[in-house]
Amino acid sequence: MKREVNHKLLQIVDLKKYFPVTAGIFSRHVGDIKAVDGVTFNIGPGEIVGLVGESGCGKSTLGRTILRLEEPTGGKILYRGTDVTGLDKKGLRELRRKIQLIFQDPDASLDPRMTVGDSICEPLVIHNIGNEKERPRRVAELMEQVGLDFGQANLYPHEFSGGQKQRIGIARALAMNPKLIIADEPVSALDVSIQAQILNLMMDIQENLRLAYLFIAHDLSVIRHMAHRVAIMYLGKIVELADKNELFENPLHPYTEALLSAVPSFKPKDKYRILLHGDVPSPLNPPTGCHFHPRCHRVLPICNQVEPNLIDQAEGHFVSCHLYKQSTIP
Amino acid sequence: MNNVILNVSDLKTYFFTRRGVVKAVDGVQFELKRGECLCLVGESGCGKTVTALSILRLFDSPPGKIVDGHIKFNSVDLTKCSLAQMRQIRGKDIAVVFQEAQSALNPVLTIGDQITEQIKLHLPLEHNQIKARAISLLSDMGIPSPESVMSYYPYQLSGGMKQRVLIAMSLSCDPQILIADEPTTAVDVTIKAQILDIFRELKTKRQMSTIFITHDLAVVAEIGDRAAVMYGGKDVETAPVSEIISVPKHPYTVGLINCLPDTTKSAGRLTSIPGTTPNPIEMPEGCTFHPRCPKVMKICSQKEPLKTKISDSHSVSCHLYK
Numbered sequence: 001m002k003r004e005v006n007h008k009l010l011q012i013v014d015l016k017k018y019f020p021v022t023a024g025i026f027s028r029h030v031g032d033i034k035a036v037d038g039v040t041f042n043i044g045p046g047e048i049v050g051l052v053g054e055s056g057c058g059k060s061t062l063g064r065t066i067l068r069l070e071e072p073t074g075g076k077i078l079y080r081g082t083d084v085t086g087l088d089k090k091g092l093r094e095l096r097r098k099i100q101l102i103f104q105d106p107d108a109s110l111d112p113r114m115t116v117g118d119s120i121c122e123p124l125v126i127h128n129i130g131n132e133k134e135r136p137r138r139v140a141e142l143m144e145q146v147g148l149d150f151g152q153a154n155l156y157p158h159e160f161s162g163g164q165k166q167r168i169g170i171a172r173a174l175a176m177n178p179k180l181i182i183a184d185e186p187v188s189a190l191d192v193s194i195q196a197q198i199l200n201l202m203m204d205i206q207e208n209l210r211l212a213y214l215f216i217a218h219d220l221s222v223i224r225h226m227a228h229r230v231a232i233m234y235l236g237k238i239v240e241l242a243d244k245n246e247l248f249e250n251p252l253h254p255y256t257e258a259l260l261s262a263v264p265s266f267k268p269k270d271k272y273r274i275l276l277h278g279d280v281p282s283p284l285n286p287p288t289g290c291h292f293h294p295r296c297h298r299v300l301p302i303c304n305q306v307e308p309n310l311i312d313q314a315e316g317h318f319v320s321c322h323l324y325k326q327s328t329i330p
Numbered sequence: 331m332n333n334v335i336l337n338v339s340d341l342k343t344y345f346f347t348r349r350g351v352v353k354a355v356d357g358v359q360f361e362l363k364r365g366e367c368l369c370l371v372g373e374s375g376c377g378k379t380v381t382a383l384s385i386l387r388l389f390d391s392p393p394g395k396i397v398d399g400h401i402k403f404n405s406v407d408l409t410k411c412s413l414a415q416m417r418q419i420r421g422k423d424i425a426v427v428f429q430e431a432q433s434a435l436n437p438v439l440t441i442g443d444q445i446t447e448q449i450k451l452h453l454p455l456e457h458n459q460i461k462a463r464a465i466s467l468l469s470d471m472g473i474p475s476p477e478s479v480m481s482y483y484p485y486q487l488s489g490g491m492k493q494r495v496l497i498a499m500s501l502s503c504d505p506q507i508l509i510a511d512e513p514t515t516a517v518d519v520t521i522k523a524q525i526l527d528i529f530r531e532l533k534t535k536r537q538m539s540t541i542f543i544t545h546d547l548a549v550v551a552e553i554g555d556r557a558a559v560m561y562g563g564k565d566v567e568t569a570p571v572s573e574i575i576s577v578p579k580h581p582y583t584v585g586l587i588n589c590l591p592d593t594t595k596s597a598g599r600l601t602s603i604p605g606t607t608p609n610p611i612e613m614p615e616g617c618t619f620h621p622r623c624p625k626v627m628k629i630c631s632q633k634e635p636l637k638t639k640i641s642d643s644h645s646v647s648c649h650l651y652k
Contacts, residue, residue: 054518191373192545196589196602202607203372203599218518225591262523264548275527276520279488
């Protein structure tokens, strides 16, 4: 059992994050938005796990909860076997050296009044790494690693293009020598030609430094390109989790099928398309049973009554759907 | 009968700012045929949105100004129209769907108020006819219970619904041309598929002539008939969509296609286009793409390439083709 624990870099067990909803002058607690509702998965060292879902499915909240930027409501987050949910301030600081975050909007995540050199150096100062002499050398090294010139260290963020700003964000995340990077939609704000540059950069860094990524995106083609394993999320739950090729070639969950068929492609004519009707329901009042049943094209009578469990159907291909055999042990 | 409904020739829209002249659109040329969906493709800053705004003169002036070129709509030159004439055309003959549904709708007016506004302005209808028309437009767009949606405020609708409301609004006066500026960019893939379906239906059922602006070549492949690829304020390649995708000529088009990750396969590195889009105030000399071009030649930095016809329907501006 112990070996199993060490083998995994990050284990997430039944993680929950609810946001309370209050009403009235006494702020009566009237319900919860279940942004993350019982999510379980692992990330191994050097592994890229892609997390896909539509907006509002809770994928960003999941990423933030792992770093405890949001306090989890329930469940466990184990980093190398230690439960992160019980860490004190000092422990958290240590954890956040090992797990870093890259944000979606590079514009909003850089301080406009700090030179980019200072921005990249800031984590080194906060964590008290190196001295006055060593830090600039480290900054130069980091900037080179992400394809920027150290000569640009004295410029301000507004003097850079979107792609360059995202490179700065990556350099900043690398400053701590992390083991895991949570990348929250790192390329969705970029133009396609720049997107390719950043994706290549992130792959190179991952290979050179043997990092693990939790790669959050809504673009399935980006996920297919980057990830080793893919988790599909819908209304706070993982509905399907499998190796990349298995998931893209043999999707089991109807939602995954629909997502894959909805992606615009160069050969639209020879493609069978499943058009989902309606929007993602409100997470405040999700449908009973399987959350996906009102939009599902293969709905069964049981679907609106019983919630399906996430079950391994074939060698690590997990799916939560009544179409496939259900067991009592989740 | 003339089949061309809109003809844009040598359009130049410049913005005269304190920091210099921004040549947002610098010699764009295309024509839109009746019932056709023409896609303007390019990255941010390539001038595709300003091209669309120029057609309806919807940019701020000053600093913006159409300095050269013609926009012929049927037989009227839109660049020479008075403001009063433009007001008659906007919304009635040529309608726009903007990118961000959130900011395109007025948050303090109901959907009903906003959708009936331009019907009142352009069509001689009675009050109840106007309302009925608005409701039927909303239901055409697949909005459930359109009567109650009429009294909703924008915040009560989801992003996909807001986008549908905008499309319904743009169709309210039966325009001859619909300009859609990145209507699928800020929405999720399942909603994107729904919106694309609406546009496909507009083409088959209403024979709508559409200018569809997007940066996503896969979307172009889904709905476009012809595409014009734009770079640095110019259209660098124009061809039927199938040709653009199967036999792209301009190195920029080739780069754009190659740098897309593909859902049907996954392999190694993406071929990216080096560098970034040029600063519109200091455009490179000669061909604006030459600093990033993998096939750059000596002439490229000296002389601007002219438009060359490869076939009747395929033209490209590049020194590689003569």
